[in-house]
Amino acid sequence: MSAPCLYFRCGLLYSPVMTPGNGTFHGTTILLIRKGNRTVIAGDGQVTLGDTVIKKSARKIRRVYNDRVLVGFAGATADAFALFSRLETKLEQFQGNLSRAAVELAQEWRTDRALRHLEAFLLATDGKAVFLISGTGDVIEPDDGILAVGSGGVYALAAARALLRHSKLPVARVAEEALRIASEICVFTNSEIIVEEL
Numbered sequence: 354m355s356a357p358c359l360y361f362r363c364g365l366l367y368s369p370v371m372t373p374g375n376g377t378f379h380g381t382t383i384l385l386i387r388k389g390n391r392t393v394i395a396g397d398g399q400v401t402l403g404d405t406v407i408k409k410s411a412r413k414i415r416r417v418y419n420d421r422v423l424v425g426f427a428g429a430t431a432d433a434f435a436l437f438s439r440l441e442t443k444l445e446q447f448q449g450n451l452s453r454a455a456v457e458l459a460q461e462w463r464t465d466r467a468l469r470h471l472e473a474f475l476l477a478t479d480g481k482a483v484f485l486i487s488g489t490g491d492v493i494e495p496d497d498g499i500l501a502v503g504s505g506g507v508y509a510l511a512a513a514r515a516l517l518r519h520s521k522l523p524v525a526r527v528a529e530e531a532l533r534i535a536s537e538i539c540v541f542t543n544s545e546i547i548v549e550e551l
Contacts, residue, residue: 381413382505382535382542383425385476385483386513387498388524391550392480394425395528397505397536398545406543414549418444421479422451423549427503428473436462436473440486451479455492463490474502480551505532505539525550 383396400408414425415437422444426433439461443454455477462468468488475486485493485500493500499517501510512531516522522530525548536544 381427382503382509382532382539383413383427383476383501384506384509384513384528384531384535385425385478385500386517386524386528387478387480387483388517390480391524392423392478392483393525393528393548393550394423394476394478395509395525395532395546395548396425397532397542398547399541399543400430401541409543410545412547414547416549417441418449421449421551423478423551425476425502426473427506429471432471433473433475435468435471436475436486439468440475440477449479451477451482451484455484455486459486459488459490459492462486462488476500476502478551503542505535505542508535508538508542 381397381399383394385394394414396413398410399406400411414423416422417424417437418441424437424440440454440458443457444451447453462471471488477484477486483494483498483500485491485502499510499513501507509531512534513527516527516530529546529548532546533544536542
């Protein structure tokens, strides 16, 4: 990614805007859906600095641990990459046990003096478990298999739930359509959508 991406900021689970400390930042939409034996993460590509779009096709979803775990992020790009690396280290340490790795990362993130200032949220899945991991020490596993973070997260979450309940679309298509709907509402989310499936 180009250097300006280091200033990218995003929002919080189920909240259009996240306000950590004294500053407010806006940004992306990441959606994770698990239904039956299908698990997908979808994300938009927009990178914003304040109210300016500086990139439209960023990849905010990565495969880690030999491509067996999918991780999407909302937050400061440099912080998210640092957390990707930490999560992969934890996955190696615990032989791919995502539940254990997520809890250990969240605990370290919350208590480590340097890490606790990182501004990002991670959605992670190994195809069986799905988690939201935050710097406040939260490791959240949803009741319905759907998680969303970012400024458009609440819109994508609502759209995904409605589409899953009232359509027969495949899960990957539900994720794409939910992101497209979010992009029509949230100015910090675009329609350059990437969908990754496990």
